[in-house]
Amino acid sequence: xxxxxxxxxxxxxxxxxxxxxxxxxxxxxxxxxxxxxxxxxxxxxxxxxxxxxxxxxxxxxxxxxxxxxxxxxxxxxxxxxxxxxxxxxxxxxxxxxxxxxxxxxxxxxxxxxxxxxxxxxxxxxxxxxxxxxxxxxxxxxxxxxxxxxxxxxxxxxxxxxxxxxxxxxxxxxxxxxxxxxxxxxxxxxxxxxxxxxxxxxxxxxxxxxxxxxxxxxxxxxxxxxxxxxxxxxxxxxxxxxxxxxxxxxxxxxxxxxxxxxxxxxxxxxxxxxxxxxxxxxxxxxxxxxxxxxxxxxxxxxxxxxxxxxxxx
Numbered sequence: 329x330x331x332x333x334x335x336x337x338x339x340x341x342x343x344x345x346x347x348x349x350x351x352x353x354x355x356x357x358x359x360x361x362x363x364x365x366x367x368x369x370x371x372x373x374x375x376x377x378x379x380x381x382x383x384x385x386x387x388x389x390x391x392x393x394x395x396x397x398x399x400x401x402x403x404x405x406x407x408x409x410x411x412x413x414x415x416x417x418x419x420x421x422x423x424x425x426x427x428x429x430x431x432x433x434x435x436x437x438x439x440x441x442x443x444x445x446x447x448x449x450x451x452x453x454x455x456x457x458x459x460x461x462x463x464x465x466x467x468x469x470x471x472x473x474x475x476x477x478x479x480x481x482x483x484x485x486x487x488x489x490x491x492x493x494x495x496x497x498x499x500x501x502x503x504x505x506x507x508x509x510x511x512x513x514x515x516x517x518x519x520x521x522x523x524x525x526x527x528x529x530x531x532x533x534x535x536x537x538x539x540x541x542x543x544x545x546x547x548x549x550x551x552x553x554x555x556x557x558x559x560x561x562x563x564x565x566x567x568x569x570x571x572x573x574x575x576x577x578x579x580x581x582x583x584x585x586x587x588x589x590x591x592x593x594x595x596x597x598x599x600x601x602x603x604x605x606x607x608x609x610x611x612x613x614x615x616x617x618x619x620x621x622x623x624x625x626x627x628x629x630x631x632x633x634x635x636x637x638x639x640x
Contacts (some may be wrong), residue, residue, distance in 0.1 A: 333365070336541045338534045340370045342393040342451055344569060347583040348422040349526070351593050352393055353568035355552035363551075365546035375423040384411050384531050390538070391530045391545060393417055396451045396604065396613055399529065399626040404617040411529040413485035415546055415597035418525040420517035421456045422592045423447060424501040426494050426510035428486070434513045436464035440514040443472045443491040445482045452525070453516075455614035457495060460519045462613065486510070499575050506579055517590040522604035525598050535628065542590035545634035550597050558597045598632045 338361070342349055343605035352370075361368050373392075377383040380392035381399075392411070399410040431438060439461070447453035458468045460468035474491055477499050486494040487509055494510065528549070535542055557565060567640050572580055587593070601623045611617040 329603045333367050335367050335439060335577060336544065338368045338541055338545060339388070339390045341367055341373045341383055341389040342370075343373060343380055343395075345372050345635075346422075346500075347568070347572070347580065347587065348418060348592070350557055350564065350584060350587065351549070351553060352569045354556050354564065354589070355549050357570060358552055358555060358566050360546040360552040364548040365547065366541065366544055372612070375463055381411055381529070384529065384534075390534055390541070391528050393526060394529050395450065395526050396524050396607060396617065396626060397450075397452045398601075399613055400608060400617050400621050403417050403621040403625060404619060410626050411531055412535060412626055412628050413527040413529045413599055414535070414628045415528045415549055416599045416603070418523055418592055419522055419526055419594045419603065420590060420592045421453070421520050421523070422558070422587055423453045423456070423495060423497050423516050425457070425513040425516070426486075426501060426504055426515040427495060428489070428510065429493050430511040431513060436461070436466055437575075439466060439493065440470045441472060442493055443474055443479060444493040444495065445474045445486060445491045446495045447497065448476055448482070450476065451614075451616060453497075455610050455616055456516055456520055456525075458517055458614050459610045460514075463519070468495050488604075496588060499572060499579050502579050502583040502586065503575075506582065515586075515590055517587075517592055520610070521606065521609070522602040522603050525607065527599050532539070534591060535631070543629060543638070546597065546631055546640060550632070550635055550639065553593070553595055553597060556593060561588055564588070586631065596632075596636075597626050598629060600629075601627075601634045609619055 356370050375379045380394050383389040384392050396413045402410045461468055559582040561581050562585045569580045571575050604623050
């Protein structure tokens with residue numbers, strides 16, 4: 329392994345703050361990146377950028393958490409080069425459909441004609457939900473959607489009785505479950521299986537010009553995944569709670585436990601082709617992409633392979 333005596337700077341950004349991205353918070357708060365000689369400036373994507381990919385392309389970030397959806401869509405539109413993804417963060421959809429009334433059991437048919445507030449900060453959660461709906465012979469048009477609401481607005485509207493169902497990430501979902509406002513209808517992770525939902529990306533130029541920084545980052549991240557897999561929700565919750573100062577530790581732990589139970593996070597950071605293709609299927613079905621894009625154009629596997637080999 330290369331010497332980490334010379335410390336290197338790294339600007340790391342995420343899309344939004346959600347426990348879906350717990351592997352990132354473990355990497356930062358657990359000191360796994362710092363131990364590799366990195367001085368990390370980590371933040372949620374600033375509002376002047378539409379998305380972390382924009383921050384990458386404009387030189388305001390080095391590595392970004394993003395859905396590979398963004399690179400697939402850009403390639404589908406004709407971009408010759410796109411940010412390259414090299415390490416997986418989420419192996420499953422981590423969003424949940426909650427219901428106002430307790431349904432035992434939940435049936436997908438109950439969504440027909442019902443008012444549902446979908447996640448609006450990204451098209452990917454809705455695309456994934458559409459995929460699950462169609463697998464259960466329900467067309468998305470059969471739902472009565474209340475769109476355009478941020479997470480806080482969506483929760484307020486649901487509390488006010490404006491919808492029968494709401495679609496949320498953690499810890500927002502756990503908050504409504506915990507106070508009895510909502511009941512779990514279905515978790516999308518087990519429904520849609522293993523797919524490359526979110527991952528780390530960087531520009532081709534950065535990956536080629538800053539190989540040592542990228543290597544150290546990937547080693548540290550792989551070590552963080554090992555720690556995450558080996559520790560239970562209470563310890564993980566304690567480690568990442570500082571990123572959620574407005575959320576009780578109890579809710580952080582419950583959120584982590586629910587995501588851990590459905591194997592939301594990888595134990596190996598490799599972004600393999602089968603989960604790429606599974607996600608691509610969802611984008612094609614939703615009309616967000618029109619042609620299948622090449623895996624080799626937007627994924628590099630050698631970075632993780634080299635990082636894992638260096639740890640042996």
